[in-house]
Amino acid sequence: MFRYIGLRLLQLIPVFFGATLLIYFMVFSLPGDPIAALFGERPPPQSVIDTIREQYHLNDPFIVQYLYYVGGILTGDLGTTYSGRPVSDLLGQAFPITFRLAMLALFFEAVAGIAVGLIAGLRKGKFFDASALVVSLLLISVPTFVVGFILQYVFSIQLGLFRTTVGPGAPIQDLILPAIVLATVSFAYIVRLTRASVADNMQADFVRTATAKGLTRGRVVRVHILRNSLIPVVTFLGVDIGSLMVGAIVTEGIFNINGVGGTVYQAIKRGEGPTVVSFVAVMVIIYMLANLLVDLLYAALDPRIRYAK
Amino acid sequence: MKIRRIGIGALALAAASTLVLAGCSSSESPASTSSSSSIITTNGSEPQNPLIPTNTTETGGGKIATSIFAGLVSYDADGAIENDVAQSIESDDKQLWTVTLKDDQKFSDGSAVTAKSFVDAWNWGANPKNAQGAAYFFDNIEGFSAEEGADVPELSGLKVVDDKTFTVQLSAPEADWTQRLGYTAYMPLPESAYDDMDAFGENPIGNGPYMIDGADGWQHDVQIALVTNPEYNGVRKPVNGGLTIKFYTTLDAAYADVQGGNLDVLDQIPDTAFETYESEFGDRAVNQPAAIFQSITIPQYLPHWTGEEGALRRAAISQAINRDEITKVLFQGTRTPATDFTSPVIKGYSDSLKGADVLKFNPDEAKKLWAQADAIAPYGDTVFDIAYNSDGPHQAWVDAATQSIANTLGIKAQGKPYATFAEALADRDADKLTGATRSGWQADYPSLYNFLAPNYQTGAGSNYEGYSSPEFDKLLEEGSTATDVDSATAKFQEAQEVLLKDLPAIPLWYQNVNGVSSESVSNVVFGWDSVPLYFQITKN
């Protein structure tokens, strides 16, 4: 078990270098001169642009730029933005907020999604199932900016239940509504996944056996149906952690949250290599850890799966 | 079960970090509670650079820099200059200017604002070694150099006479030179700034109506808290206790905050609210022209767009765009159809320049001119496209304009989106456009010259599409070196009449300033530069 975890953690090293190299190359390939664009339609003398390009090693070949970046990391320096702020400051600012938001969204989608999916699966083909289908469809086909706009208008502006945007420091009560908006699309996935798995397992032999043994329906559902239905759901949640963190650009915009999604998006638009690469590298690590956790959960959910090699 | 445990764990973790953050904010609040009831909140964006005035060329940093610094002059709501730090700025020949400062001018740290504070700051900003974005604002002062990497610590045109007097020798006479002195690039710096300019930019000490509220006043990407500067005694003396500029990445969020009572003043409206903001905010909504000019530019290097054929086609395109309809329907009156190349808020603006009829929608004339051009060389099936960067709010009007052109001229016209501004700029810069491009100008300081020279003068910085007209250049030169403002204005208007014939850019409309304010503030007046005059806003 511990050997398995250790092996997985070792994989971080090649993945880190592979990912940073690839991302750095992609940022390098972005069209346009990022420094010239900093000045908008008011170009300063070329000498100013050249001096700044020199400062950020932008005139060097790609691999030299990348080595400057890796060299910086080894000495604990992640580089700076074009405005001179250390990238480590940005990481320290954006990730805690985004992490809280993503966890809250994950919590909402997991609890609500599994509950609704479970009931829909148990009553497959009935009214509740059909309603759940309609709601999931709505959430899939109505874009986040509309859902966010409507929820913000109704709950914050009209009813005054929440602050309209997230205040300084991003306190948890301000993040509730954004987390709900962020969770909507994934909620639809989890409802569908849980429903399918539950409906599937309802017909499995072990459920028949358990029912035949005279177990109460509640116990059959909890212990036998739900537990055995969770593997695809848990997998999805593991993958979704990343989407929730980096894919929250629209939600962050609506609620004015300084999170990872928006920071990365702005940095991409500015062609800011060190910022994009550092953020994505942290994301890759989070993915790997989340997936490791999911793999360990498999073993807990299904005793037949073991990693004790 | 397992899932639930993760969820609760995350909540506990999040709650813990909230407590830590809350702890921080409660420890610093006593210092600022005294006047917090009269603090005005408004929208802004994180400055692109540290707040060094000569490196602040964008609006986000600009509105902070003009609040914490005071220049020789400042602008009133109409863009007219008033002496701020200056006692007088005089010249007989409009080339050698003598500047005298008022008595008792101080930075917020108590050090004196002297002639040296200005001269040193300007020298530093103009020095190519320091690579300042606004360095070119000093290019008309004698001794200016743009040579790469050169170290030019002093401009020969700047001379300190005594503590309160300095002289400026321009390389050519300029009647309205004083007009530009309220721009951020011309602010003074305290002696302490030069020790470590980057550190100064993080925590600038200015001489303006406001100052940063302590070391934690500037929370990057969140907000900047300003309080009144007790040392300031100029014309912009604040009547409120301070100003907190909150940073937004989308206007929709800022608008929601005004609606929800979390923001006092908003100086721009998102397009989702164009139709509703006036009915919702009534007399607390503002809609007036501003110093922002928008146009499309058709490059001089494209086939079909040169010589006589090009002139006919440009005039046809211009008259094929229904500006009235687009500004009314799409923009809901938040844009004003253009009648010149500047802006109605600038002194010397005219809506009756000779040849301005070419800016009116006239489908018959447009078709006629297009047919005449086709007689010279047939246009064929070429698509007429308008390039724009889709990370800005341009798609809707580009679609409407191309639709108007297509409907009128019977040609195929469509927008050409670029993902980023950098990508669009690169194609403009490299002469690789395939059709028109969106273009425009927001004035740095209220003057006709600032709209015309950077965009249309031969070889000028923002003249990406390569327009060159000796006649225009000559009139511009005559206007800028005229020794009185009225004759300068006349020359600038004449120069615009040349532009109306050549249409190097096709003027579309002026962007209005659209602002709203909450019931908790009054006396919200917007300046010529679309920024509210913060100092005179009162909290109810």
Place this chain on the structure above:
Amino acid sequence: MQNSSSGPGHFVAQLDDTPLAAVDSVDESEKARSSFADAWDAMRGRPMFWISLVMIALILVVAAFPNLFTQTKPNLGCLLPDSNGGPEAGHPFGFTRQGCDIYSRVIFGAQASVTVGILATVLVTVFGGIIGALAGFYGGFLDAVVSRIGDIFFAIPTVLGAIVLMSVLPTRTPVTVALVLALFAWPQIARIMRGSVVAAKNADYVTASIALGVSRFRILVRHVVPNAIAPVIVVATTSLGTFIVAEATLSFLGIGLPPDVMSWGNDIGQARASIATAPMVLFYPAAALSLTVLSFLVLGDVVRDALDPKARARR
């Protein structure tokens, strides 16, 4: 934890009790049925199967031959005075913000949207499904390499990838948009498939097949995949809709389809500016999208039921 390999030996009857001859006599006169033939039998008796199939056929016909359904040229003759106008004769759904006929735009938008949705879904499901199945079944080094590559691809912001790829590609069509979306979305399906296969490969029938000497690959294809595919079908059919919406986001950011290609996603994005005052502009393309997703969801449900050996056995 009970170790399954320690063997439930005591459940097996003593050898001499078993009438081996009877067990060994198999009726070989009937041809072996493939699981797909079984699935077909199961599906064709269900009305939902036929309803969803007819819906999908209709959507495909609209996508392929939009001219059959409207005479209005959706991109020509849009007039701004009609902006956000309500329904009128010849324009049953009213007008967009640019004054274009909504009905004809919905009809003509089907082609790009359906192409992007279906193509991206198929690419992701086939590619991600195969990779995930192999990784989950064989495990070890293959699993490590493939999963880590998936981690990297999934962590790359789609916007970054799209800007780079779209500026490299000479043309932008629904096919290129689908390729870009698929390139950064396959790890999701791969993970789901892998998880499902990891769970399914430990089942008794797999152990039994191995004991019978069936080849590993054959076990994977014949036994493990049919038992593991259910969640993949659920996620794939749901993704179809999110891909169509994702195209909207890309187009909105200027890295999707060019503006002269109509799509539901693009129209949904454009309707953003009028949601407060003219919600119907948003409603129609979103409804078309919902209907398409619904059809595929229902079909996916039926197919899943039919393919899944457990579900079939109980009917």
